[in-house]
Amino acid sequence: MGRKKREFPNTYVIIFGIILVCALATWLVPGGEYVKGAAGEAAQFRNVGAVGQWWRVMETFYEGFTKQSGIICFILVIGAAFWVVNRSRAIDAGIFSFLKFVTRLEKNRALAKVGVNNIVIVLIMLMFSLFGAVFGMSEETIAFVIILVPLAISMGYDSIVGVCMVYVAAHVGFAGAILNPFTIGIAQDLAGLPLFSGIGYRLFCWVVLNIITITFVLLYANKVKRNPHKSLMYEIDAHWRGHIAEQGSGVEYYTNRASWFSFAIAAAAVILFTIYYSEDTWLSIGAEKYRTAWLLPAVAVAFIATGVAALRKSVHFYILSLLGFTIVYLVVGVLGFSWYIGEISALFLTLGVLSGIAMGLSANSIVKELMDGAKDILSAALIVGLAAGIVYILQEGRIIDTILHAMAGSLEEAGEAGSLGLMYMIQTAINLVIPSASAKAAITMPIMAPFADIIGVSRQATVLAFQFGDGFTNMITPTSGVLIAVLGIARIPYGKWFKWVLPFILLLVVVGFLLLLPTVYMQLDGF
Secondary structure (H helix, E strand, O other): OOOOOOOOOOHHHHHHHHHHHHHHHHHHOOOEEEEOOOOOOOOEEEEOOOOOOOHHHHOHHHHHHHHOHHHHHHHHHHHHHHHHHHHOOHHHHHHHHHHHHHHHHOOOHHHHHHOHHHHHHHHHHHHHHHHHHHHOOOOOHHHHHHHHHHHHHHOOOOHHHHHHHHHHHHHHHHHOOOOOHHHHHHHHHHOOOOOOOOHHHHHHHHHHHHHHHHHHHHHHHHHHHHOHHHOOOOOOOHHHHHHHHHHHHOOOOOOOHHHHHHHHHHHHHHHHHHHHHHHHOEEEEOOEEEEOOOHHHHHHHHHHHHHHHHHOOOHHHHHHHHHHHHHHHHHHHHHHHOOOHHHHHHHHHHHHHHHHHHOOOOHHHHHHHHHHHHHHHHHHHHHHHHHHHHHHHHHHOOOHHHHHHHHHHHHOOOHHHHHHHHHHHHHHHHHOOOOOHHHHHHHHHHHHHHHHHHHOOOHHHHHHHHHHHHHHHHHOOOOOHHHHHHHHHHOOOHHHHHHHHHHHHHHHHHHHHHHHOHHHHOOOOOO
């Protein structure tokens, strides 16, 4: 009898194992907390009694679920909406059309030499990286994974490439933020710096990080293209390949009365939305606000014109236009009206309902499809709840601030470059247990900024160290609800992802340190 092959633990086992380690730490690490000082003063650390955690490890799922309820609900809505869209085969029709277009482009010798697929990957990654750098796109990437993973596999790549095109690109942009209000805005405000100052060097950093990221992804993507068996996800991606193969017989195009009825509802909603909000449309990009009273009317006209043209071809292209304008309104809503998960969830739920109507489904059938979609994505939602339990245990044990204080104490005699590097490493380490940028900024910047004055490092450099430390490890830490949700939707086991992304994260961490050094040895604008 042969030896049984040892299985790698699944994501639930890995995360629960981390929870147990954190629970053990609450018995070994002294408790402590930071107490807010007076205005302009750094928070003061004081020792408190640690609270050893044991039976509460079984509470972590409930507590994590309630803490991350917004993202969990968002995941369920996304799964429900895209189940209906997939049921219509609209995305299949879009992928087939896109691949035909790419095939035509490959006949051009110049484009064929560069590789049309390479151009597609680069353009998509730059777009999402810009979204991350400008308005902090993070949770919103969850909605795009379910589109770009099948597209990547249809192009001959794997699910990892699909996740890189959207999630990794956006989070590298988030780390190399140009105007991100959730990192740069909060950290600079707490450090007493002019909002979004030092933008010139941050723009340079963003360019460097994107060149490295896109090169890394293209090298891997082309390796998989040449030999699909070299993909870590080859066997697991059989799910996606099977789905694409099932749809490979082609799409039966048609237009029905129900799709025109759906369009009438959508057009009326868009017109009413435009009338109600067009006078107050201000797009916020960084610290600047731009009055754009023309924007909503222009988008409404474009939607109506595109909808009519799409319906003259097929209901599939109408549903694709619904999807496209859902994304347009998502961007407008985030930049113009400060939309977050609640509004975006409503937007995608509307997409699912209108798609169901367009297919001619009854009200009961639409509800059934939405429920089936929510069930299909439920495992991804549950993992997010469990992962949030890691932070819950550390907080209940009162040891997060103790760990932070111990790290800060190591900065005192390291010199300028050494201290800045240690600040960066501290921010990177803290991000593994506190992935929230705003929470981490509130804890660390009031301590790090005054300390930077003492050692002769600019506060702007301290903010940059926070920015890099906050961004890179978001793509590997199991405490990140967005990462766990993305992997769940893409069906990538955390262990497989960890193995693939670890060398990339280590590379980014080293590059981040090298980008910090000029802030010590050179005179940079804003630093």
